[in-house]
Amino acid sequence: FARPGTAGLAFEPIAPVARTVDAFTVPTGYTWSPLIRWGDPLFSSAPAFDILAQTPEAQALQFGYNCDYLDILADPNGKRGVLVTNHEYVNPGIMFPATSDPAELRRRGDIYKAAQGLSVVELERRRTGEPWGHVVDGRRNRRITVETVFELTGPAAGTDLVKTADDPEGRWVRGTLGNCAGGTTPWGTILSGEENFNGYFAWAADTPGQKRYQSSPSTATSTGWETYDPRFNAHDPAFVNEPNRFGYIVEIDPDDPTSTPRKHTAMGRMKHEGANVIVGHDKRVVAYMGDDERNDYLYKFVSKHKISGSRKKNMRLLAEGDLYVARFTGDSPASEITGTGALPSDGQFDGSGEWIPLTQNGVSVVPGFTTEQVLVFTRLAADAVGATKMDRPEDVEPNPKTGKVYVALTNNSQRGSASPLDEANPVTGNRYGHVIELTETAGQSGTTFGWSILLLCGDPATNANTYFAGFPSELVSPISCPDNVAFDSEGNLWISTDGAPSTIGYNDALYKVPLEGSERGHVQQFLAVPRDAETCGPVIHDREGLVFVAVQHPGEEGTFDAPTSLFPDYGSTAPGAVPNAPRPSIVQVHRA
Ligand code: FEO
Ligand code: CA
Ligand code: CA
Ligand code: CA
Numbered sequence: 001f002a003r004p005g006t007a008g009l010a011f012e013p014i015a016p017v018a019r020t021v022d023a024f025t026v027p028t029g030y031t032w033s034p035l036i037r038w039g040d041p042l043f044s045s046a047p048a049f050d051i052l053a054q055t056p057e058a059q060a061l062q063f064g065y066n067c068d069y070l071d072i073l074a075d076p077n078g079k080r081g082v083l084v085t086n087h088e089y090v091n092p093g094i095m096f097p098a099t100s101d102p103a104e105l106r107r108r109g110d111i112y113k114a115a116q117g118l119s120v121v122e123l124e125r126r127r128t129g130e131p132w133g134h135v136v137d138g139r140r141n142r143r144i145t146v147e148t149v150f151e152l153t154g155p156a157a158g159t160d161l162v163k164t165a166d167d168p169e170g171r172w173v174r175g176t177l178g179n180c181a182g183g184t185t186p187w188g189t190i191l192s193g194e195e196n197f198n199g200y201f202a203w204a205a206d207t208p209g210q211k212r213y214q215s216s217p218s219t220a221t222s223t224g225w226e227t228y229d230p231r232f233n234a235h236d237p238a239f240v241n242e243p244n245r246f247g248y249i250v251e252i253d254p255d256d257p258t259s260t261p262r263k264h265t266a267m268g269r270m271k272h273e274g275a276n277v278i279v280g281h282d283k284r285v286v287a288y289m290g291d292d293e294r295n296d297y298l299y300k301f302v303s304k305h306k307i308s309g310s311r312k313k314n315m316r317l318l319a320e321g322d323l324y325v326a327r328f329t330g331d332s333p334a335s336e337i338t339g340t341g342a343l344p345s346d347g348q349f350d351g352s353g354e355w356i357p358l359t360q361n362g363v364s365v366v367p368g369f370t371t372e373q374v375l376v377f378t379r380l381a382a383d384a385v386g387a388t389k390m391d392r393p394e395d396v397e398p399n400p401k402t403g404k405v406y407v408a409l410t411n412n413s414q415r416g417s418a419s420p421l422d423e424a425n426p427v428t429g430n431r432y433g434h435v436i437e438l439t440e441t442a443g444q445s446g447t448t449f450g451w452s453i454l455l456l457c458g459d460p461a462t463n464a465n466t467y468f469a470g471f472p473s474e475l476v477s478p479i480s481c482p483d484n485v486a487f488d489s490e491g492n493l494w495i496s497t498d499g500a501p502s503t504i505g506y507n508d509a510l511y512k513v514p515l516e517g518s519e520r521g522h523v524q525q526f527l528a529v530p531r532d533a534e535t536c537g538p539v540i541h542d543r544e545g546l547v548f549v550a551v552q553h554p555g556e557e558g559t560f561d562a563p564t565s566l567f568p569d570y571g572s573t574a575p576g577a578v579p580n581a582p583r584p585s586i587v588q589v590h591r592a
Helices: 102-115 371-376 378-384
Strands: 030-037 067-074 080-087 117-124 142-144 149-153 172-174 179-184 190-194 249-252 262-264 276-279 284-290 294-296 298-306 321-330 350-357 393-398 405-409 434-440 448-456 482-487 493-497 509-513 524-528 534-541 546-552 585-591
Touching: 030 117, 067 190, 067 585, 080 179, 179 393, 276 393, 284 393, 284 405, 371 378, 405 482, 434 482, 482 534, 493 534, 509 534, 524 546
Parallel strands: 067 179, 067 534, 149 262, 393 482
Antiparallel strands: 030 585, 067 080, 067 546, 080 117, 117 142, 149 172, 179 190, 190 249, 249 262, 276 284, 284 298, 298 321, 321 350, 350 448, 393 405, 405 434, 434 448, 482 493, 493 509, 509 524, 534 546, 546 585
């Protein structure tokens, strides 16, 4: 397997871990510990976690389920800090024993509402460089759930498309759904993408705007909320617009637990994976965003106003600005894009691109679409302007060192069938995914770019057409289904995966990838998560020798009665531990 490199955090790459192994695996010289686990109390008023005695009230005071986006923000003294994470969804079948009792299902529905959303948790440690502990009753501790009130901002707020019987003003939304990846802004707020919101509604899905987000009508959902909470039953004319109030980038202020979080309509509505902000040369801020669906698009948002020294003003930056969608053009003949992943004769999958405006000066420039139609039915507007259908854009993040943008394209079983091959998406049925490196050619807020494929993922031992930016494939770790990306202090790329078990047979993992010099493309595996889990939210504090990940859905293929993972407590009967069930958790990896 891979050789160690010299750039960035030093470690001996681990061997890939077989998909049946239920262990969290780190390199020699490192160890790991859970920083916080599903059910750990954030407040002393919460009871100790007991799965069989769980209540909605307890869950609303405890760490939630299925953590995804993560950031760890240290205060200037380095001894206090705050952790912010998303809780994307729940796994009813592994959280609790099977039941068909309607009263119990109703009660669990309210537990699920409290287990999703986000957590903000204060951290402390004795000295800098050490692993963190979490602070019960910390000043900043907060749970945001499916009942927390959000304010809609931007041009679609207050329009008829987002009004319901509960909110005739169209400005106040209860809850956030499907919070997947995210980003931390230069002004210290957290952005979170509402991704698979459609699955929480029973709805007719009979208009073009609805169908583009939910392809067929639905009557029953996995959480059952539609059976007792009318806002999740969009068959009811009073709530037909409720799904239009989800699918946004939300912004929360982790410093102020009393603040009202916001949903920014100016950034469009889609299955938002996340959003990552960089400040452009003209001081406007630019957010890069992926719509995670097969054959959907890559977007960017450019703020109207410039960043300033006022945090309060900066917190309004994402409410006004222009939305763009990407069109990629290859520079090799179409005949050389064969679908196997074999490089074209110029030696690269590469070319140029343009950012096509959907709004300009905050107003629709898409013929036939009002501004609110562009922002609520963004996918239809992007269809109309001829954007490039991509292989499921997940995390999209600018490198703070270089401004180059890295786009994780996780896979696309429909490439070459529902969508044609092109040089930016060149593999038929793209099973292992790829990563595009995008270089803005007219400044960060401009409308032209260059691009090349940095990685064509897969296991080079079994797949001849993997590509690692020209680095010898026999010296890299196998990697499949890139999902989240992050950067260390030197600007090396880190990639976490979701889908390796079913594609290359290994547990999902975290990798370091240098981007400069002779080591460019040298993919090195740092850790592997336990059985059936996805690696999420990597945070690389390389100067402190600390790496953090969210371990999402460990044991997802099992049931409560027949678990496939016991991560992270593994049979422990220590206080607060759960010996016999998996718990999604934040893990910190540190030097042994
Ligand atoms: Fe929730 Fe696109 O991953
Ligand atoms: Ca080319
Ligand atoms: Ca993801
Ligand atoms: Ca990221």
